[in-house]
Amino acid sequence: MEYNFREVEKKWLSYWEKNKTFRTVEDPSKPKYYVLDMFPYPSGAGLHVGHPLGYFASDIYARYMRLKGYNVLHPMGFDAFGLPAEQYAIQTGTHPAVTTEKNIRKYREQLGKLGFSFDWDREVVTADPAYYKWTQWTFIQLYKSWYNYDKCKARPIDELIGIFEKEGNVHVNAACSDVKTFTAEEWKNFSEKEQQEILMNYRLAYLSDTWVNWCPALGTVLANDEVKDGFSERGGHPVERKKMKQWFLRITAYAQRLLDGLDTIDWSESIKEVQRNWIGRSEGAVVFFDIDGHKEQLEIFTTRPDTLFGATFMVLAPEHPVIRRITTPEHRDEVEEYIKTAVNRSERDRIADVKKITGVFTGAYAINPVNNEKIPIWVAEYVLAGYGTGAIMAVPAHDSRDFAFARHFNLPVIQVVTREKNKEEDPATWEDSYDSKEGWLINSGILNGMTVQEAIPAIIDHLKKQNRGYGKVNFRLRDAIFSRQRYWGEPFPVYYKEGIPYTLDEDQLPLELPEVDKYLPTEKGEPPLARAKNWSTPEGYPLETNTMPGFAGSSGYYLRYMDPHNDKEYFSKEAVSYWQNVDLYVGGDEHATGHLIYSRFWNKFLYDLGLSVTEEPFKKLVNQGKILGRSSFVYRVNLEKYAEYLLWQMIRNAGEAENVIRNYRDGNRRFDFYHTPSRLIIEIKSQEKLEKPESYYEDYIRHTGNRLLLLPIHDIIYMTDDIMEDIRQAIEDTAHGHVFFDDHKKKIRTLNPLFVSKNIKDREQWSTPLHVDINMVHNDELDIEAFRKWRPEFENAEFILEEDGKYICGWEIEKMSKSKHNVQTPDELVEKYGADVLRMYEMFLGPIEQSKPWDTNGIEGISRFTKKFWRLFHDQDNRMVVTEEKATDEELKILHKTIKKVREDYERLSFHTAVSSFMICTNDLSSLKCHKREILEPLVILISPLAPLMAEELWENLGHQPSISFAPLPDHDEKYLAEDTFEYPVSFNGKMRFKIVLPVDISADEAEKAVLQAPQAQKWIEGKAVKKVIFVPKRIINVVVK
């Protein structure tokens, strides 16, 4: 009898549930540790083995920290709003809440079997009104806040109103959309509507009319990170640009803090880099250019103000408002035409031909403020309206895009930065511009002779003094569009009075999602909420019909876990000051520019409000790699191609190859084979076509005098001997005008589907791969019976097998998906091997951060290991055999070595090497037949994070009270690891030659002597001079000989 994991696992899973073993409460006597997984969106497909990978890792770490004496918060919940449930509702009419609840139940059930130590009492579901009440509440706070750059902090909007009333907005240094200055007097005279419009420019949640990513197929607006290459990330529908009124979050106010914060957190360098790029800070200057003959000025942003003297033209984005005012009459038509096509072009089309250089001259000129040169103003698509000021000064000598543009339109190029000091080149000979910031200035008036680094502050200073510009930092980061035209999301706590938005009072929250008759936009194109009856306040003011995007609910969920049942506050002061923030966050790196930016912003805002107590929400982030599917393929034979191939082989074997043309063409007719000497055409036909040969054959034969032999596919494949006989007859029997296939052989024969094994020669010429369910394939061998049952049409399938009689499948690494039949669910594996084995196996696949293909082959090894570990405690009849005998030094050494190594591995989340250490330890103890409590008991605690269910059982059987989860983690004792001797590898010139055992405390001189006298050494020293001996204690001895 061996380890009965089914019974044991069931027992402990229900024990944990019944006793709420992992229920966590704030306990100031213990240090806290917060381990969080990115909560899943519960899709209808359920979990596959890839999902729990990160959960296993975090659970192992959470359990490890618990053993170390930490009070560990380890919650789980569901990101429940989202498109799939809504799409499903549109198709079937099922309320998304129903679908979502069903899916959550399924996820809970699946997760429940895997041995996690989640505190389910803290579960949060973003679609639950008790939860989204606080999402709405936060929105209201954002709406009622502005960002004060002087204090680097969000502040109440009332404070801003106070300032306006006192002194207008002249001294206000705020994050805001475009505003004109006004005095206190003017402010007081503005109407309510005007005041509200001005305040909207300052609010951290604001309404604005902008170009958005509109996805007609989904009927909604998408955020930038939801669009990939001009298509929606979900569903892959085309996305267009459209001007709409939308809610925004002023995340750009936090750009600098989001950037600076990255240096304080323990995240992978790569994901920090992605965020840095996304935030896209660039330092430069704003410069004002006069427009010749106009009062207006052109404001541009540049990161290279040092190259200002090299500006030879200006370029405006097609959307730039000034274009129409400055374009000269003779250029008007051309410019209008250009703008029209450019603006209407979708994002997708623009991306499609990035390389194409287009542009048009306005006829107007700008004046370079440093040298008063007149330079032409152009309009071109390569300048984007959304970045900087939508206008640039073009310095073709030192910017590759400007350079390409100048070349294309034959505009002048002036070098102002040289590679070597005072060494001017001829830009006409250049293939590309010189963009580097290494260099010296020339042709630049006051800047001449300076380095680029010196010139930048000098020119900014100069411009500032002249009132012609100033230094500025620009960010690529855009404000986040917060409106979605969907049903299944949080309603905005907003109503409209005379077109002006107002937020609901906090006591009116949550504003629950209304029922609607259909989950589609209205006939007028309004969002689905417009279908709801009485969607208005009690006073009759209409409520907002947009809903919030997916990232709304996930931006603050980690805070809500701290105090999930609080209906008075988002979370209590006590809870947050105890739990602080997430110590370890585990999840996929696909959220780098979405969730992980938004929630950092969300947290910083709540921090400014004094709610969150830390600036950053996630101290350490680990991105688990994706588990990819390993698809299996069978190769379906294309029967016609196969028959052709076989026949050709037969012809060649018969020695007729030189007389036969394959793929014979006559005019525009093509035939399979043509036997030249006997003028015989051979055509391979399916049975149906043989029944009624096409009439043109008769005509063709009559006209050309060629003869024709029609052969059925079936006979070529299954009656090869007869076929060659038929062909031979036809060749010789030249008397016949034409030879149709013999009638007597013409019985109806059905052709069964035929499949060919992977390693059959030339297989790829006449077969096509077909995904098969990976459950029918074991070590790449196909279970033919299972395959026949898989699909009715393959019931009578036939197979071309390998020499050893097996059908071997091909394979490929791809994303796991239903359509590829490569999805492995955890359920099947838990059923077969148990949760502990699955946990350890997923860890054993390799480093947690690495993507890896799923492969079930190795799981047997973990299963064997588990049984072997169990046998350290039990005899063949499953009786405990643990003894109280004193352990030997050797056994103690194995134990303490393992404790040391495994603790180190846990500490650095290297769980695959931890499992391997346990294997080594188990192998060693097995061969020593060690069954001693002194050794085994600490090992049970040590293995419990990896295999918690088995560990609980062993712990109880060893006479302890459950649960092992809070047992003290064993520590290693160096004294058991100490050795008197060390086996030194001895190398000569760096090559290891032999080993020698020496005392650990040996001196370098003694070691050298011992090595040089060793008999094995003589061979290597002989005839050579020993130049040097390197002795590294407890490492190596290297002898340098020459």
Next chain:
RNA sequence: GCCCGGAUGGCGGAAUUGGUAGACGCGCUGGACUUAAAAUCCAGUGGUCAUUUGACCGUGCGGGUUCAAGUCCCGCUCCGGGUACCA
């Protein structure tokens, strides 16, 4: 194009600080037990050569630093991911 990762046996991977390359597992080969199979156990398993002791080669490629390089430096190749007219 730019920015990050990565490349080690048949496969997943180990080597944490420059110090015995290939731990551990899978797979494979042979053996024991068995009527047989499964399970289990034992032995072998980077390549080439050598009957043995053993020798040489070997961490994508080319160079370098060092007593010593998978690890550090320079130059490439290939693979994966991100991003893209961001001035």
